Amino acid sequence: MFIIVKHVDILYKPVGNGITSPLYGSIDNEMYIIKTINGPEGNIVLVNEFVCYHIAKLLNLPIPDIELALIDETTNINAEVWDTEDFSEKCFGLAFCSKYVKNASPLEISLFSITEDLRILISNLVLFDHFICNKDRNKGNLLTTNKSICVIDHSHAFDIGSLWNSVELRRRMTEENCFSSDIMDKNFYYYEDFKDLGLLDMIYLNQAKDNLKEKITEKNLREIIDKIPKEWESDIEKLNSLFDYLKFRLENIDAFVSVILSHLY
Template sequence: MNLDLRTVNVTRYITPLREGGSLPALAEADDDFKYVLKFRGAGHGVKALISEFLGGQIAKFLGLPIPELVFANLDEAFGRTEGDEEIQDLLKFSQGLNLGLHYLSGSITYDAAVNDCEPLLASKIVWFDAFITNVDRTFKNTNLLIWKKELWLIDNGASFYFHHSWTNWGKNAITPFALIKDHVLLPKASLLEEAHQEFTSKLNDTILREIVNGIPEDWLLWDDGAITPDEIKEVYFQFLSIRLSNSEIFLKEAQDARKTLI
């Protein structure tokens, strides 16, 4: 599978998507497609983009339904005519390489009370979110869309939360991830063992290394300079590798959490 991302140049800022805490936006690029842009100048900066990139690439490799990810270049002059000062500042601090997700026009937010999800897909998404420690796919904020009668994953930016403090990452790699109890699809995830068997047979260190090595160097030049880009990549790789090797821990946590729901 080709895990390389296309690179586009943003040509038009259309509108902010204010339901997102990091102020993502709908924008158009020079390939004439529209994208939901995630900005490096937003609250969690490049770390949110790294989470989105790693989560998106892993989801793509596993065959989960996720919109195409692209690298999105923001020119120095872009946004100067924007009237909203908050947005103008966001665009100013986001010059360079950002991340875009293909815009699913006409999609609606997944509602567990109305929309269905077949058990194997639900189980795969629960396993995936436990693997990448995604805290944000809950009943309150599903980060799932229904588009053309199919379910799609969006927004993996709240994953890999260990990297906001960058301490105890080894301990975090083997966490059971108790927050999986709040996952919106957990009640439907009756085939967790099957999802576990499929994904642990697909994922391996070679794939994880390839995905991690795809993080743009530009996103790894952190302000404090205490850790080099290669060292940062190594931590992400080791986190994923250790977590995969110990995946029975979070599998059991999800299974036990589900038993309390049914």
């Protein structure tokens, strides 16, 4: 996995929502949502976004393309950005940049026709959320545009988002954690509708499980972890604990299918 670093040409203004204080910016005349280094939630959120993006791509989930790009003294930074309390020269450096999704709005799943493709997508998405322990699937990060679905914003993955460390991740590598219904409970805003519409059944969830087991391997998890920019995280023990945590969840993917199928709202 070879990473090309680009340059942020312009920072326009804050997005206006999200505790990670994302910014609108442009790279090569294309609009991006940009999360800077040394932001209010720290650099772990950039690690989370990077890892989850690459896992989502392996699973063929509809996620916007990303760039890693430098913000520096040659970036044209508007006054609206400088005026925010979360931005200063400490934010100069390598940023996580997600391509802006035009004309997007929160997903209204009831407006979609129930097709095989939709069942496959939703089953893959919900199992993905369980694999990365994402308890923050909501109307701000599941979007639709032109009848297409788009998933964004995984800064709060791995159970505790920006707060994880080696001790906390290893403490969560238990059978009890795998069979917890916490993800189903926290993500009820969409998951309840998915259940009511019959989008999460045994056939499609087992297909999603087989797809994940085929696409996600220890080898490519290690490759993703090894490509995390050192500017964001250089603690080898911490990175190894993230690999071990994901490996553990991969080994227990059957438990997540059981939880999804048995959960009642």
